Amino acid sequence: MKKIFKILGGVLAIGVLAVLGFVVWVQARGIPTYDTPKLPVQPVAITPARVLQGQKIVTAMCADCHLDRQTNALTGKFINDLPPEFGKLYSANITQDKAHGIGAWTDAELVGLFRTGIGRDGRFRMVMPNFVHMSDEDVNSVIAFLRSNNALVQAKPIPSHEQEPSFLGKMLVNTVMKPTPVPTKPVLTPDTTDGVAYGRYLVVGRYKCYDCHSKDFKTNNALVPEQSEGYLAGGTRLLTPTGEEIMSRNITCDEETGIGDWTEAQFVQAVRYGKAPNGLLKLPMPKFSLMSEQEAQAIYAYLHTVPKLKNATAEDGAVAAR
Ligand code: HEC
Ligand code: HEC
Structure with missing residues (x-):
């Protein structure tokens, strides 16, 4: 009988240590960093058609998270529609400002982020959705719009807020929320008449x-x-x-x-x-x-x-x- 208790006690102790170890590991890692994806992307040619298509996509897909009503530009804000269980998370300034926005990002770095979720500095951008299945042409249109002279994206020197993930947020970003792999084939827009x-x-x-x-x-x-x-x-x-x-x-x-x-x-x-x-x-x-x-x-x-x-x-x- 005693022996059983000893064994059970041992198992319990190992379990507690494992949990503690996991907690320490998650806290220490915070939001993880990966190798920056290298994509063979040429600079995107900016055409009026792409800027128009990009405006349509950005208005529907990016503005809800990135548009600050005070600046009337994509300068980033507190993400208020996510349950607080994930922590306090903020979108970034994606105007053309070189220091605080994406003015200094290359087109390849932007595509790398959209495809994998990894930023040019290697830090994983949790909450920023990955656009794995968006066609190359639509991605190019988004970039053309971000580089355009539309008022939403003109340079504003406003620093992005740092992320404050909860323990659950940090745990998810170290376990199930992972970068997505770089696409190996071109991603095409299907025939619009089908x-x-x-x-x-x-x-x-x-x-x-x-x-x-x-x-x-x-x-x-x-x-x-x-x-x-x-x-x-x-x-x-x-x-x-x-x-x-x-x-x-x-x-x-x-x-x-x-x-x-x-x-x-x-x-x-x-x-x-x-x-x-x-x-x-x-x-x-x-x-x-x-x-x-x-x-x-x-x-x-x-x-x-x-x-x-x-x-x-x-x-x-x-x-x-x-
Ligand atoms: C950011 C999250 C989000 C995205 C992205 C989103 N929806 Fe919704 N959708 C919602 C929520 C939340 C509701 C419920 C709104 C309410 O209760 O008033 C909703 C409601 C709806 C409804 C009403 C359904 C019903 O039974 O009344 C339809 C239809 C719908 N969405 C279609 C779409 C389509 C199509 C897309 C993509 C083109 C889309 N949604 C993208 C969050 C989203
Ligand atoms: C659900 C909210 C959400 C949506 C939708 C969203 N983003 Fe983001 N985005 C974020 C958050 C949050 C960050 C900051 C992540 C971080 O710093 O960890 C971010 C970061 C970025 C960055 C990196 C900026 C930097 O300096 O780190 C770019 C570029 C970007 N988003 C562009 C876009 C574009 C373009 C779209 C639409 C196609 C879009 N985002 C849609 C939430 C969103």
Whole structure:
């Protein structure tokens, strides 16, 4: 009997030491640093068409996190729509300022960050979404816009705020949240007349709807988005600008809990203008006001090919279960 207690005590002690060791390791590493990705990227030619396309993407995909309403430019701010469990996180100044913005970054360094999540200094940019499936042409358009003379990106000498991740934030960034590998092949925009293929591209590549609309950021699969838990069936917890908890909704075509009973016109209205059949959609659901009708229709067509999942969220009357 005594021997058993001794063994159990030993096992427990090793367990406690392992946990302590892990805690110390996570605290010491903080946000990890990696080798800076080296991509064979040529400087992006800035054309009016790219600046226009870039404006459309940046307005929909970057401004919600990077636009400071006080400066009316992409000077960075406190990220107020993430649950506080991740800590206090801030987006960066991405105006053309050489010291505080991205004025000194090369195009290759920007592409490296968008593809892998690793900055030019090697530090992993947690929270900054990676754009693994965005086409090379769309990435070039984003860069063309960042280099353009649009007021949002003109140099503003405002320092970016340092990150203050919680222990959970640090743990995630050292375990499950890892840089994504550099693409080995060119990433092409699919044929825009092939509704379903184009719609999939918009959902996983250009607008990343799946990022917010699956079960949880922690279980999303950046490389194979379709393998994210509860793909497109909603459930991710976010905060509204006034700090109330809000859950993303089921956008699979389940008739009861998803959007299976919506017409194409209703869907287009909801996505472009935030007008859903049962009321106005709140932030952080982005306003995709610059999205074309054709893009919204392609997304609608694609969603009809995605496996239906039953998942009741708040607007279906479900009470959030922890
Ligand atoms: C969910 C919020 C979010 C979205 C959306 C987002 N970013 Fe970021 N971004 C961040 C955060 C947070 C950081 C800072 C990370 C850090 O310093 O650890 C960052 C950092 C960056 C940086 C690096 C700047 C630096 O000095 O370190 C660039 C460049 C950038 N973002 C560009 C973009 C572009 C372009 C888009 C849209 C295509 C975008 N971001 C969308 C949150 C976001
Ligand atoms: C930053 C996170 C985020 C992104 C990205 C996002 N959404 Fe949403 N979406 C939400 C949230 C949160 C709601 C719930 C809003 C509410 O309750 O008022 C929502 C609601 C919706 C609804 C209403 C569904 C219903 O049943 O009423 C539709 C449709 C929708 N989103 C489509 C999209 C599409 C399509 C994309 C990509 C083009 C997208 N969303 C990208 C967060 C997001």
